[in-house]
Structures are given as C-alpha cells and as structure tokens.
Amino acid sequence: MKRVLVAVVVFVVASCGFAVAQQEKPMTLKAVLLEQLRSTHDKAEWFVPANTAVAGLTPAQASWTDKSGNHSVGQLANHLVFWDREMLAKFKGETPAKFDGNNDETFNNFDAKSWDTTVKQLDQVMTDWENAVEAADDAKISLWASRIAHVGAHNAYHIGQMVYVRKLEGVWDPNKGVK
Template sequence: MMSRKEVILEQFLLTHNKNGWFVSFESAVAGVTPEQALWKKSQLENSIWELVNHLVFWNQYCLNLFKGIPNTKLEGGNDTTFKSSGHSEWLETVDRFNAVMVEWYEIIQACGDEKLDQLYHPESKSSWITTLSSLALHNAYHVGQIVTIRKNQGIWNKENGVS
C-alpha cells in the first residue's frame, strides 16, 4: 500500500512527466511551436502559453510557501497569472515549469510527514497534504485544456494518449 507521500509524489509525476489515466504535461506540450502555443480560438480563452504561465506561477507560489519563502503580493488577481511576467521564450517557459515540478518532487520526497500535516498557510484550514493534492488536480485540469487546444488546432495525435 502506498503512503500519503507516495500518493502525492505519484500525482505530481502523472501531471508532470508520466502518462497514466491522462496525458502528462510533458506529453501535452511535446512538439508545440511558439506560434501554436500563442494560438487562441477566441479572445475569451487562454492560449497554451498562457496556461503554462499560470501553472508556473501557482506551482512556484505554493513551492515558495512550502519552503517558507515570502511571495510578492498578487496584483490584479488570478487573471494576471496567465500573462507572461517577462519576455521568456516558449521553451524557457516550458523549462521553468519542468524545473519547478522537479523541485516539488525532490522537496516532497525529502519532507517528513509532520510537514504534510501542517497548515499550508496560517490563516487556512487546509493541510499541506490536501493543498498538494489540490495543486496536482489543478495541474491535471490545465494540462487537459492544453490537449483540448491542440485538438482544436488539429495538431493532436491521439496516439499520444487521448483520443
């Protein structure tokens, strides 16, 4: 039987670079060009690039909290997290997500169970184990959006894991 930590680690692997019941981030963005990453069906939707910016932001934000590093105040609300914070190239943006996910995996693997039981924020009622599970689900949700965008573009190969 898997421990709680092993379940969370598996969830982080599945949303990052291990295909399982759904496509991982790595598979979802494989071969995407900058032009494809910027494409939007309409202005009401986010592009792949914007979704990855959002994932980078929230995974780094939560990782900083986990490590006890203060975050800057989020100006403008959640909508601003979809925008690029600089002039990063597409592959640099993907690399930033990959790097934060590798760091997450390593830090979760090294932490004790007592850390997982701590509140993720002093004003919260959620423990880190609950927050990490929610973060993994959040990642999976947006990876699914990336696959859907690729399907809408006609650039998804169902042999990559989703028909």
C-alpha cells in the same frame, strides 16, 4: 433472494481481496502525493502529463487561441508555472514572488518569445515540487497534504485544457494518449 444476496456479498468480498492482492504494499501519504505530482508532470498514467501536453509546440502554436476566448497552451503553462512556484515557495517557508492578486495576469503575461523558457520552467517547478515533497518529513506532509493534492488537481485541470486547445488547433497527436 438470500442466495443472490450471499452471491453478491461473496463477489464483493472476493473482488476487494483481489484488488488488495494487486497492490504490493500500503502506500504512505507521501507516496500517494508524489504519484499524483508525477502523473501530472511526466509519467503518463490516467491522463496526459504536462511534459507531453507542451511537447513539440512552436511558439506560434503555443500562442494560438480560438475565437471563443479559451486560453492558449502558452498562457495555461505560464499560469501553472506561476501558481506552482507560488505554492512551492510557501511550502518551503520562502516568500513568494510579489502578486497583486489579479489571476488574469498569471495567464496574460505569456510571451511567445519565451515559450522555450516557459516549457523549461514548467518542467523545473514540477520537478522541484517532487523533490520538496520527497525531502519533507511526515509531519509536514500531513500538514500540507490537502494543498499538495490541490496543486496536482489544479495541474491536471489545466493540462486537460492544454490538450483540448491543441485538439481545437489541430496540433494534437492522438497517439500521445487522448484520441
């Protein structure tokens, strides 16, 4: 029994050493947050990023909803634009756009005629987040770290929904990262 325990401990320690050896240098908090923001924006890593999730859709496809009440890709993108802008304004010390508190409106005010603009706005606000985090000092990053991480998690959640809706609609290319 002792030999098995020793073997397990040696394996775990060796594995940890291998994992540490794979990482070139310790990451800063800023670097971790930027990595998360980029992976939900335009860098395919563990999951499909937003730019891939919205790419190639026509306005009609972006407006499609199923009969069970899921939001359309356009509604989801519009929602992300709203909340990413809201939090970014606060991060930058600016006054966010007026908001009556009705979260449904962040989805429902999507208009198919503005699909191309919505795609550009989504890309822009995600780029703006990356630039703002990159420019921030360590004190601000430390103060905002949890909220920035939640922005990334919120983005990832809704991007997953976008891919799911596209699969339901039959307009998802599985070669883009999700079979």
